[in-house]
Every structure is written in structure tokens, then in C-alpha cells.
Amino acid sequence: MTSFHVLISGGGIGGLCLAQGLRKAGISCAVYESAPGIVNAGYRLHMNVLGGEALRQCLPENLYELYLQTSRRTPKREMSVMLDTQAREIWTRPHIGPPNDGERPHTAVNRRTLRQILATGLDDVLHFGRTAVGYEAGPDGARPLFDDGSSAGGDVVVGADGIHSPIRSQLLPDVHVIDTGMRGMWSIAPLTEDLADVMPDALFDGFAIVTRGDGTIFAIGVYDPRRPISEAVADLAPGAGIDHVEPYVMVTYGSDLGADPTPDMPDFAHDSPEELHAAIRRAMRGAHPGLVELVDRIDESTIAPSAIRYLEVADAWRPSRVTLLGDAIHAMPPSFGAGANSALRDAAALVRALDDAAQGRRPLLEAIGGYEERMRAEVFPIMRASADPDAVHSDHVPDLAG
Structure with a gap:
């Protein structure tokens, strides 16, 4: 042509x-x-x-x-791992592909x-x-x-x-x-050294799912770049419009695929970030101390609803x-x-x-x-x-x- x-x-x-x-x-x-x-x-x-x-x-x-x-x-470990709320490993599997x-x-x-x-x-x-x-x-x-x-x-x-x-x-x-009926929320917690010290080791694998056994799950993924983003941009693409991002832990919480909503499930679409943060703190109550701390550290300004x-x-x-x-x-x-x-x-x-x-x-x-x-x-x-x-x-x- x-x-x-x-x-x-x-x-x-x-x-x-x-x-x-x-x-x-x-x-x-x-x-x-x-x-x-x-x-x-x-x-x-x-x-x-x-x-x-x-x-x-x-x-x-x-x-x-x-x-x-x-x-x-x-x-x-470049694996997906499922944990219970006490951070005990239930299973691991390799990622697809x-x-x-x-x-x-x-x-x-x-x-x-x-x-x-x-x-x-x-x-x-x-x-x-x-x-x-x-x-x-x-x-x-x-x-x-x-x-x-x-x-x-x-x-x-x-x-x-x-x-x-x-x-x-x-x-x-x-x-x-x-529409799967799955409802939930996204959020991040800044990954600081003191938080990393108390988080369960399995959270530093490829990806972690924490099940409460009641039809709700937490999905947790660390983002810690190999090189600070602003430094890498200045070296490899100077002047590019790429924002700096500090290390964080992504935390999602919500209903599981195919599960009926629990009676205490928050209204993800309409509750305020403060109400959603309080709800997920309640959901993690009694869990491994590192999981409790991770949820406590969530930045409320990052909380956003999701529907799968x-x-x-x-x-x-x-x-x-x-x-x-x-x-x-x-x-x-x-x-x-x-x-x-x-x-x-x-x-x-x-x-x-x-x-x-x-x-x-x-x-x-x-x-x-x-x-x-x-x-x-x-x-x-x-x-x-x-x-x-x-x-x-x-x-x-x-x-x-x-």
C-alpha cells in the first residue's frame, strides 16, 4: 500500500x-x-x-x-499465594503463561x-x-x-x-x-520500612489473596520499583511527563466471585472513604498483626469503589x-x-x-x-x-x- x-x-x-x-x-x-x-x-x-x-x-x-x-x-517467589487471616499459607500457584x-x-x-x-x-x-x-x-x-x-x-x-x-x-x-455481582474497593498503603518489617513474608511474593472464609477476600500486591521513578525518567526519558510514585502496597477488599454478599458488607458505591476504611478495619479485626497494621495504614484519599x-x-x-x-x-x-x-x-x-x-x-x-x-x-x-x-x-x- x-x-x-x-x-x-x-x-x-x-x-x-x-x-x-x-x-x-x-x-x-x-x-x-x-x-x-x-x-x-x-x-x-x-x-x-x-x-x-x-x-x-x-x-x-x-x-x-x-x-x-x-x-x-x-x-x-513469583507466585500467587492464598493465606488465611493469620497469614497461614493455604496454597500457592504459578502465574498463568x-x-x-x-x-x-x-x-x-x-x-x-x-x-x-x-x-x-x-x-x-x-x-x-x-x-x-x-x-x-x-x-x-x-x-x-x-x-x-x-x-x-x-x-x-x-x-x-x-x-x-x-x-x-x-x-x-x-x-x-x-455483571459478576462482585463489589469492592481499591486502596494503597505507603510501603515504609516499619510497615515492611511487620508484614507477613508471603505478602512479598508475587501476589497474595487473604480469605476470610465468609465470601469476602483481600487482594494484596507490593509495588516497590527497581529504581526510583523520577531518577529513572531523568536518565532514560528526560522531560517525559511521568509522575514520581513512592513504593506502596495495593489493598483491595470485597465480595468473592460467585459469593453472596455478607450482611455486614459496606456499600462500596455510596459509603465515604472514611466509612469504607472503618469497614475494612472491622473485617481485618483479630487477624495477623501485620495484616491489621497494613489495613490501618491505608491512605483514605486512595480508596475507590470497584465492580467486577x-x-x-x-x-x-x-x-x-x-x-x-x-x-x-x-x-x-x-x-x-x-x-x-x-x-x-x-x-x-x-x-x-x-x-x-x-x-x-x-x-x-x-x-x-x-x-x-x-x-x-x-x-x-x-x-x-x-x-x-x-x-x-x-x-x-x-x-x-x-
């Missing part, structure tokens, strides 16, 4: 990784993000070899190194830091405050349609716009959002000039920490497919169809397994082959 332009709806992790990869491949693109900027939404993200290697493929060398240096220090080894394995990142790294250098193609509400597509091109009545023309539209994607709703109207929803698994569809990635097509519960990694995997795979088309190695629809077929084969099994109510409470790692 003499010219090739990709229009990406959504500036989350998957959409930005796709834009970085396309730029690296010499393919023109534009990203349209409905938010006014990169907002705070969630905290720590588990990273595995699939997501990390996708970043290696798509990012310029300095930004990939910045991702590694601002990732969490390598934990004592291929082995994640090496001198600096992929560990965990701060979500906003990763998005800011991914946005670095994209100022000329990243457009905030632009909300796509649909698309038009034909044999010669495709264009997103925006809520202000405008549109933008190009060759391919990519819906990277999350679980409530208007692009998916038009392309695959029979795929519905499923996921998508139905889509039947195969006919390829077109409109395609999807990440939560727009396979939003899943966080049971295996695979959502962000799957979105990054999609981005790298779609870069390869679109590069084949742009270079004339494959017809465009054949390239897009191949990307979609492999995504269904590789990601949909994880999606199904993540929605299993037993996923959090089992040390079984599902067989995802085929």
Missing part, C-alpha cells in the same frame, strides 16, 4: 502500546481517547512474559528499559506509570477528549465517528476502548457485559476493516492477572498483522482475520477460566492449550 493509516479508539494500555508499535514499524496512526488526560484508575498491574515481551516489541529501547527499571523489584525468568523478569508495574511511559513520544498522534461512538467502514476505508459529529478517515479502525466499547457494540451487538464485570465470549466473526483488542473484546475478571497482559499481547500481534498488510505481504482482511483467529485461540481460554467462580480459590492452573 502506498499509504496506510490506523485509527485507534481508546488510549489505554493496549491502544497506546499499539500506537507505539505501529510508529516503530513506520505505520501512520492516530489515537482518540475520551478522557481529558491519563487519569488515575486502579493501581498495581501484574506483568508476565506475554505482556512484557509485547512491550519489548513495540516500545523504543529507552522506553522499554524505563518500563523494566520502574517495574517492581523481583519478588522472593509461559515461564517468566531471566535477570530482570517481568513483575508488576504501577498502571498510570505504564500508561505515561506508553504515551511518551506520541504527542502528535494522541488526541484527548475525543469519544468515538461508532464507525463507518467500506471496501476502501474506515472511520470512527465522534460524539461531536466529526469523524476521521483511514484504512483500519481499532476498538481499544474498554469493556463498554461502542466500536464492539456496533461490530458484535450480541456480545453482552456480564466481564464480557461474554464472542463467536467467530467475519474480518473487516474494523477490529478489537484488549477489554473491548475479552474483558475478564482479575482472577489470573491476565487482562493487561492480554491487551499488550493483542497490540503486538496486531502490529505484526498490520505491518504484513502495509508491506503487501498479506491482503489486509486476511491479515486482520489471522490476528483475530489467533486471539480467539490464545486469549479466550484464559477469559473463560478467569470467569470460573473457583478460579480464585483453587491452586489449579487451568490447561489453556487449544
Whole structure:
């Protein structure tokens, strides 16, 4: 093709990784993000070899190194561990996916830091405050349609716009959002030396789940970067708009997948941060002293409600000039920490497919169809397994082959 332009709806992790990869491949693109900027939404993200290697493929060398240096220090055990409230180990299991080894394995990142790294250098193609509400597509091109009545023309539209994607709703109207009924809250506690001294050792493994045995759980993840973020940015991407973040412990609390709410469950959507903090202190009463201290240290300004929803698994569809990635097509519960990694995997795979088309190695629809077929084969099994109510409470790692 003499010219090739990709229009990406959504500036989350998957959409930005796709834009970085396309730029690296010499393919023109534009990203349209409905938010006014990169907002705070969630905290720590588990990273595995699939997501990390996708970043290696798509990012310029300095930004990939910045991702590694601002990732969490390598934990004592790169495992998911379930504990009771006295910090006694119930089971451990490896994280899903291929082995994640090496001198600096992929560990965990701060979500906003990763998005800011991914946005670095994209100022000329990243457009905030632009909300796509649909698309038009034909044999010669495709264009997103925006809520202000405008549109933008190009060759391919990519819906990277999350679980409530208007692009998916038009392309695959029979795929519905499923509400798990899980309600809860996110928060962080600053990771100080004195807090680290009293926390149970297992909390410094890859990821910890504390079960109360009553249908509610705490999920706990340490974020302690390999290098101070401001120092790494000054060295590797001076002048980049990447905020400094101090080490912290992410603490989530809420109802378990498939469990009925307990009578004393707080109203996560309407209670104040102070009320939610008091409620989770009550929930941790009588627990291991290090767990009690961790909950006491939560910064109330970081408390935010959460609701877990996921998508139905889509039947195969006919390829077109409109395609999807990440939560727009396979939003899943966080049971295996695979959502962000799957979105990054999609981005790298779609870069390869679109590069084949742009270079004339494959017809465009054949390239897009191949990307979609492999995504269904590789990601949909994880999606199904993540929605299993037993996923959090089992040390079984599902067989995802085929």
C-alpha cells in the first residue's frame, strides 16, 4: 500500500502500546481517547512474559528499559499465594503463561506509570477528549465517528476502548457485559520500612489473596520499583511527563466471585472513604498483626469503589476493516492477572498483522482475520477460566492449550 493509516479508539494500555508499535514499524496512526488526560484508575498491574515481551516489541529501547527499571523489584517467589487471616499459607500457584525468568523478569508495574511511559513520544498522534461512538467502514476505508459529529478517515479502525466499547457494540451487538455481582474497593498503603518489617513474608511474593472464609477476600500486591521513578525518567526519558510514585502496597477488599454478599458488607458505591476504611478495619479485626497494621495504614484519599464485570465470549466473526483488542473484546475478571497482559499481547500481534498488510505481504482482511483467529485461540481460554467462580480459590492452573 502506498499509504496506510490506523485509527485507534481508546488510549489505554493496549491502544497506546499499539500506537507505539505501529510508529516503530513506520505505520501512520492516530489515537482518540475520551478522557481529558491519563487519569488515575486502579493501581498495581501484574506483568508476565506475554505482556512484557509485547512491550519489548513495540516500545523504543529507552522506553522499554524505563518500563523494566520502574517495574517492581523481583519478588522472593513469583507466585500467587492464598493465606488465611493469620497469614497461614493455604496454597500457592504459578502465574498463568509461559515461564517468566531471566535477570530482570517481568513483575508488576504501577498502571498510570505504564500508561505515561506508553504515551511518551506520541504527542502528535494522541488526541484527548475525543469519544468515538461508532464507525463507518467500506471496501476502501474506515472511520470512527465522534460524539461531536466529526469523524476521521483511514484504512483500519481499532476498538481499544474498554469493556463498554461502542466500536464492539456496533461490530458484535450480541456480545453482552456480564455483571459478576462482585463489589469492592481499591486502596494503597505507603510501603515504609516499619510497615515492611511487620508484614507477613508471603505478602512479598508475587501476589497474595487473604480469605476470610465468609465470601469476602483481600487482594494484596507490593509495588516497590527497581529504581526510583523520577531518577529513572531523568536518565532514560528526560522531560517525559511521568509522575514520581513512592513504593506502596495495593489493598483491595470485597465480595468473592460467585459469593453472596455478607450482611455486614459496606456499600462500596455510596459509603465515604472514611466509612469504607472503618469497614475494612472491622473485617481485618483479630487477624495477623501485620495484616491489621497494613489495613490501618491505608491512605483514605486512595480508596475507590470497584465492580467486577466481564464480557461474554464472542463467536467467530467475519474480518473487516474494523477490529478489537484488549477489554473491548475479552474483558475478564482479575482472577489470573491476565487482562493487561492480554491487551499488550493483542497490540503486538496486531502490529505484526498490520505491518504484513502495509508491506503487501498479506491482503489486509486476511491479515486482520489471522490476528483475530489467533486471539480467539490464545486469549479466550484464559477469559473463560478467569470467569470460573473457583478460579480464585483453587491452586489449579487451568490447561489453556487449544
